[in-house]
Amino acid sequence: MNHDSPIIRIAATLAVLIFSTTVFAGEALNQLKGPIEQVIDILKDPTYKAPDKKQEQREKIFAITNQAFDFIEMSKRALGKNWRTFTPEQRKNFTDVFADHLNNTYMDKVQNQYQDETVEFIDEERIGDDKAVVKSFIKRRSVNVPVDYSMILVDKRWRVYDVNIEGVSLIKNYRSQFDELLAKETPEQVIERLRKKTDIQDLKN
Numbered sequence: 001m002n003h004d005s006p007i008i009r010i011a012a013t014l015a016v017l018i019f020s021t022t023v024f025a026g027e028a029l030n031q032l033k034g035p036i037e038q039v040i041d042i043l044k045d046p047t048y049k050a051p052d053k054k055q056e057q058r059e060k061i062f063a064i065t066n067q068a069f070d071f072i073e074m075s076k077r078a079l080g081k082n083w084r085t086f087t088p089e090q091r092k093n094f095t096d097v098f099a100d101h102l103n104n105t106y107m108d109k110v111q112n113q114y115q116d117e118t119v120e121f122i123d124e125e126r127i128g129d130d131k132a133v134v135k136s137f138i139k140r141r142s143v144n145v146p147v148d149y150s151m152i153l154v155d156k157r158w159r160v161y162d163v164n165i166e167g168v169s170l171i172k173n174y175r176s177q178f179d180e181l182l183a184k185e186t187p188e189q190v191i192e193r194l195r196k197k198t199d200i201q202d203l204k205n
Contacts, residue, residue, distance in 0.1 A: 026123070026124030026126070026132070026134075027124070027132075027158065028124050028126075028132035028134055028151045028153075028158040029121055029123075029124045029134045031151075031157065031158040032068065032134055032149060032151065032158065032160065033121070035064045035065070035067055035068035036068070038064050039061050039064050039065070039110075042057055042060050042061055042064075043057075043061075043110070043111065045057075054111065057111065058107055058111065061107065061110070061111075062103050062107075065103060066099070067159075068159060068160060069099075069102075069159060069160045069161070070152055070154060070159035070160065070161045071095055071098065071099040071102075072095050073152055073154075073159070073161040074098070074099075074102075074161050074162070074171060075091070075094055075095040075098050075099075077161060077162065077171045077175065078098065078171050078174040078175050078178055079094070079175070079178055079182075080175050080178075080179065082178060082179065082182045082187075085182075085187060086187045087187075090187045090188065090191060093191050094187070094190075094191050094194070097191060097194050097195045097198055098194065100198045101194055101197065101198045101201070104198055104201035104202060105201065120136060120137050120139060121134065121135070121136045122135040122136055122137065123135055129153070130152060130153040130154075131150070131151065131152055131153070132150075132151045132153075132158065133148050133149065133150055133151070134148065134149040134151060135147075135148050136148070136149070145165065145166060146165070146166060147163065147164070147165050148163070148164040149162075149163055149164075150162035150163075150164065178190065181193070
């Protein structure tokens with residue numbers, strides 16, 4: 001799959017939250033900041049500076065992102081109308097491998113590529129009773145990059161289901177790729193393709 005530069009920058013967005021500030025804090029925003037602060041503590045912990053500790057650090061971060069991100073909702077939206085063509089077992093398998101793929105794709109940058117950016121959370125826009133958009137800016141030198149986190153309320157917990165940087169949606173980017181693949185491949189073939197790509201990422205990491 002192709003990952004163009006605006007999407008790759010999502011990894012940098014997660015990484016630079018180490019220097020975040022908040023102008024307005026709503027319920028969804030606060031629930032997003034909690035897991036991020038836990039990730040920051042792990043990233044700053046000198047225990048994990050040694051190369052042989054990177055995998056342990058990665059696993060701890062995975063555990064936190066799995067709480068902060070709703071990978072089922074992300075999978076549904078990434079597949080769009082194609083979600084209906086997947087069996088319950090295929091949906092579960094796709095969600096599992098898609099979550100691993102997202103984590104692996106951006107983890108290296110989160111772990112290793114800190115810059116001098118800061119992030120300022122601006123506000124939270126509620127959309128009905130169960131959705132919200134948390135708005136923020138990445139601030140680097142004299143440039144402000146808008147970043148929006150789309151969140152959904154499930155079982156009394158707010159979780160991220162999309163990240164939008166400068167008008168570019170992570171999920172819409174993947175949806176266009178999956179639409180193209182599923183026009184010529186079966187759900188099983190797409191799942192296997194993604195699994196193989198994720199396995200290669202695991203070997204590199």
